[in-house]
Amino acid sequence: MMKGIIRHSALFLAGLLALAAAPAMAAEGLSAHQAWVREAPPMARMLAGYVTLKNSTGHPMKITGAESPAFGSVELHRSIIKNGVAHMIKQDHVTVPAHGKFSFEPGGYHLMLMQPKQALKAGDRVKMTLRFDDGRTMSFTMPVRKAGAGKGGMHMQMKH
Numbered sequence: 001m002m003k004g005i006i007r008h009s010a011l012f013l014a015g016l017l018a019l020a021a022a023p024a025m026a027a028e029g030l031s032a033h034q035a036w037v038r039e040a041p042p043m044a045r046m047l048a049g050y051v052t053l054k055n056s057t058g059h060p061m062k063i064t065g066a067e068s069p070a071f072g073s074v075e076l077h078r079s080i081i082k083n084g085v086a087h088m089i090k091q092d093h094v095t096v097p098a099h100g101k102f103s104f105e106p107g108g109y110h111l112m113l114m115q116p117k118q119a120l121k122a123g124d125r126v127k128m129t130l131r132f133d134d135g136r137t138m139s140f141t142m143p144v145r146k147a148g149a150g151k152g153g154m155h156m157q158m159k160h
């Protein structure tokens with residue numbers, strides 16, 4: 001009896017470890033890549049998060065919202081330049097095309113992370129959950145990084 005319980009626990013633990021090690025996947029056929037949150041000054045009321053979503057299915061997937069335990073609220077935003085001025089426009093939804101990808105990336109779409117519950121610095125990790133129009137969700141972890149710390153220039157984001 002005891003032996004059986006121990007074996008069961010070990011299997012359960014192995015399952016948890018496998019889950020933790022697996023690439024972020026949910027709403028089957030969708031995967032999250034290169035997720036990160038841009039580090040901001042400690043008093044910042046808003047941060048931006050980025051991630052590329054790949055859809056390996058034959059149908060589009062519509063994201064209608066997002067939430068994170070690290071923030072009071074999360075919105076889908078798009079940055080545009082209009083008459084030489086940068087604006088951010090809230091999006092009701094964004095769509096990951098069938099057999100395609102959608103990127104939240106600097107200068108374009110981003111996850112607007114509002115009312116941080118505590119100051120975040122490079123090296124911290126936050127959990128993000130995306131909601132889809134069919135009621136499914138997808139969760140993944142976003143590490144906090146300094147802008148420009150990764151590959152690819154972020155020079156256009158810098159202020160001189």
Ligand SMILES: [Cu+2]
Pocket residue numbers: 077078088110111112
């Ligand atoms: Cu924004």
